[in-house]
Amino acid sequence: MADQLTISAEKRTEFGKGAARRIRRADKVPAVLYGHGTPPMHLSLPGHEAMLALRHTNAVLTLDVEGESHMALAKDVQRDPIKRFIEHVDLVVVRAGEKVTVEVGVHVEGEAAAETVVTTDYNTLEVEAPITSIPEWIVVSVEGLEAGTQILAGEVELPSGVTLVTDPEALVVNVSQQLSEEALEAELAEAEAEAGIEQEESDEDEAAEGEDAEGGESEGGESEGDAEGGEDAENKDD
Structure with a gap:
């Protein structure tokens, strides 16, 4: 209070x-x-x-x-x-005895279901309360809630004597599915592509390309020793 x-x-x-x-x-x-x-x-x-x-x-x-x-x-x-x-x-x-309209902070407590993300869309709610009984916080529990659960302002439990002024349909808390690392990377890549951002090659990719290039030269190229050996053989045949 x-x-x-x-x-x-x-x-x-x-x-x-x-x-x-x-x-x-x-x-x-x-x-x-x-x-x-x-x-x-x-x-x-x-x-x-x-x-x-x-x-x-x-x-x-x-x-x-x-x-x-x-x-x-x-x-x-x-x-x-x-x-x-x-x-x-x-x-x-x-x-004393009158009611006032004030903004009261939302305090989320509890643990939602595994692999979920809890997002608070409204950090405060506007309420009407007796001047001597203004709550310090409005507590919203997310204990055990599954992905896809949404808590609207009208569903929040308020202390006795306190009434909601905020739109009852306002989304206060949203529980969504946690994205996998692969999904996060895919979303990031898509966002970068839409923004026209080109990803730079990592050091590991550059090193791998360098090794491939060196290997190609060794296999396809002719060493000086091989070339000289070939000339000597031709001279002996002559």
């Missing part, structure tokens, strides 16, 4: 990139809280507490903003692409 943690937050009056950089240098995270018809509230969150609270998607927080309590859902968490620290957080005001 979604995390429900309480962290303190401060209102901020400075905005823009420069102000955001100063907030992050102070080990804090810029954030904005909005929703339910309330005007946006610009906040700064303590860096370490925010990092712990937002480790998982769809985290539900209780914010203590200068003595006022607000329940919020982490709607968008922006992270630095390299260092992965949190750059900014969008928080949506929520109320």
Whole structure:
């Protein structure tokens, strides 16, 4: 289920990139809280507490903003692409007992039948869930499934109280027959031929051709010794 943690937050009056950089240098995270018809509230969150609270998607927080309590859902968490620290957080005001529409990750578990390949076509499913009961994962079991089995979104078992929003006919997991090495090579050769790619001869093929060429010269050619021997014999006959 979604995390429900309480962290303190401060209102901020400075905005823009420069102000955001100063907030992050102070080990804090810029954030904005909005929703339910309330005007946006610009906040700064303590860096370490925010990092712990937002480790998982769809985290539900209780914010203590200068003595006022607000329940919020982490709607968008922006992270630095390299260092992965949190750059900014969008928080949506929520109320206890209401339902929200969120994206929840699909977790495939189990072992399918031998010589099969399991492909996940949908990594997340959109669902509607009570704000206090958002699942962290939606588990899909492939234990013992045979090749040719397909699991559609409408066939995925959801936790109690959670309803599907994604198209029920969407293919979530596909179990297919594993291709043999020969079949893989044939498919690769066909794809290369269609793309106009010519395969280069391997070193072994080149070596084999070289040996064949040398053998042909030895069998069909006439050595100097044989040629001289033939001339001597003709002279003796004369």
